[in-house]
Amino acid sequence: MSVRHSLLGLLAQQPRYGYELRAAFTALAGGSENWNVTPAQIYTTLNRMLESGLVEIEPSDDGSTSEKRKFHITPAGLEEFNRWLLTDVRDEPQQDAFYLKLMLSRHLDFVDTSRLIQIQRNGLYHDLHRITQAREKLDQRTDLARIMLMDKAIMHLEADLRWLDMVESRLDEVVKQPPPEVCLRPRGRPQKNSPVSDRQ
Amino acid sequence: MAIIEVKDLTKIYGNGDNAVRALDSINLSVEEGKFVAVMGPSGCGKSTLLHLIGGLDRPTSGSVMIEGKDISKMKDDQLTELRRRKMGFIFQFFNLIPVLNAAENAALPLILDGVKQERAKAKAMEWLQKNQLGDRSTHRPDELSGGQQQRVAIARAMISDPLIILADEPTGNLDTRSGDEIASVLRSLVSDWGRTVLMVTHDPRIAAYADRIIFLKDGKIVDDTLMSSDAPENARRLKEKVESL
Numbered sequence: 116m117s118v119r120h121s122l123l124g125l126l127a128q129q130p131r132y133g134y135e136l137r138a139a140f141t142a143l144a145g146g147s148e149n150w151n152v153t154p155a156q157i158y159t160t161l162n163r164m165l166e167s168g169l170v171e172i173e174p175s176d177d178g179s180t181s182e183k184r185k186f187h188i189t190p191a192g193l194e195e196f197n198r199w200l201l202t203d204v205r206d207e208p209q210q211d212a213f214y215l216k217l218m219l220s221r222h223l224d225f226v227d228t229s230r231l232i233q234i235q236r237n238g239l240y241h242d243l244h245r246i247t248q249a250r251e252k253l254d255q256r257t258d259l260a261r262i263m264l265m266d267k268a269i270m271h272l273e274a275d276l277r278w279l280d281m282v283e284s285r286l287d288e289v290v291k292q293p294p295p296e297v298c299l300r301p302r303g304r305p306q307k308n309s310p311v312s313d314r315q
Numbered sequence: 316m317a318i319i320e321v322k323d324l325t326k327i328y329g330n331g332d333n334a335v336r337a338l339d340s341i342n343l344s345v346e347e348g349k350f351v352a353v354m355g356p357s358g359c360g361k362s363t364l365l366h367l368i369g370g371l372d373r374p375t376s377g378s379v380m381i382e383g384k385d386i387s388k389m390k391d392d393q394l395t396e397l398r399r400r401k402m403g404f405i406f407q408f409f410n411l412i413p414v415l416n417a418a419e420n421a422a423l424p425l426i427l428d429g430v431k432q433e434r435a436k437a438k439a440m441e442w443l444q445k446n447q448l449g450d451r452s453t454h455r456p457d458e459l460s461g462g463q464q465q466r467v468a469i470a471r472a473m474i475s476d477p478l479i480i481l482a483d484e485p486t487g488n489l490d491t492r493s494g495d496e497i498a499s500v501l502r503s504l505v506s507d508w509g510r511t512v513l514m515v516t517h518d519p520r521i522a523a524y525a526d527r528i529i530f531l532k533d534g535k536i537v538d539d540t541l542m543s544s545d546a547p548e549n550a551r552r553l554k555e556k557v558e559s560l
Binding site for chain 1: 356499502520524528530537542
């Protein structure tokens, strides 16, 4: 949803053509190697926003459509953008793919859990090294915004690595933990007068 | 040829029931012009490894070869000579002499070696300038920030043109920003000046500057990672290996 709202934000600055919007978004997001959006994604998003009245097309002299369309934001689009802007950003730090692997592997005798930690750590260090190298090439004065974005990524990777170290140091205990309790809910429609009435 | 070659290196402190196996049959080969980080939990033996490679301590068994010469068999005076000529040391605490200014601190190894004051100072200035400290050369350590003091210590380590720089937690006493600066200076010693750096650190952020990361645990190497920029090098080695079969 961030792409959609960023396009609205770019249009709130000034009316733009579709191809301009893609270039402007790429620059905003820190380069295509960082966040690559395809032209198809941009046009699909723009068409949906046209349908819902968040943007509109400038009427052109020759009546041409498609790529040559210039987009404007509508009052409804501006309202939607502002609502997004004033809502805090949340991610789901406890939805962790590696945690799933770890939990699954400890009850499967053909998997070496400590090897999983090594593989994960290698991957994180490769990312950390790549970003650190790219960051070294930037200029502290002119590229500070990009550097800040990279610092954010670096700090998150550092945290992931620290967590991995912590898990590794207590792996024996973690492996011996009882399996998670599985709660099987009754299937089908809840019975009449059932106390579980909040499941509508 | 590898500039550092470690074979079956073992170090045991104490004896009998109190014996602690700090390093347990370590094998490691470091090529010239590489930046290698050694990581691992405290007590894993990473500092011990650095000390043995630097000839600051003697192994219980096994060997350390520097440029093909076994330093574990060297006499004390030979070892001292090797440390002075081939190696530069950087520590967590900068170990600068408080009454000497930056240039005098950096020049100290050469002056102790009998080099004339003027030449030693000129050489010190050269490395202070490379470390962006040219304008701080007359400042005493207490007039310098932690990061600046460590850069003086790096100039001091570099003044005798060592091939190998051994750094033990060089950013351990610094804030994040100064730590980044120091890691960046160490990186440039490798990338711009062709030296070999072996660095012990517990900080992932600092280790990420290296070309290769070695993980120690309980005195053993448990993992050894080449960073992505080494991919062409990796491919070359793989090709050589395939061709040799």
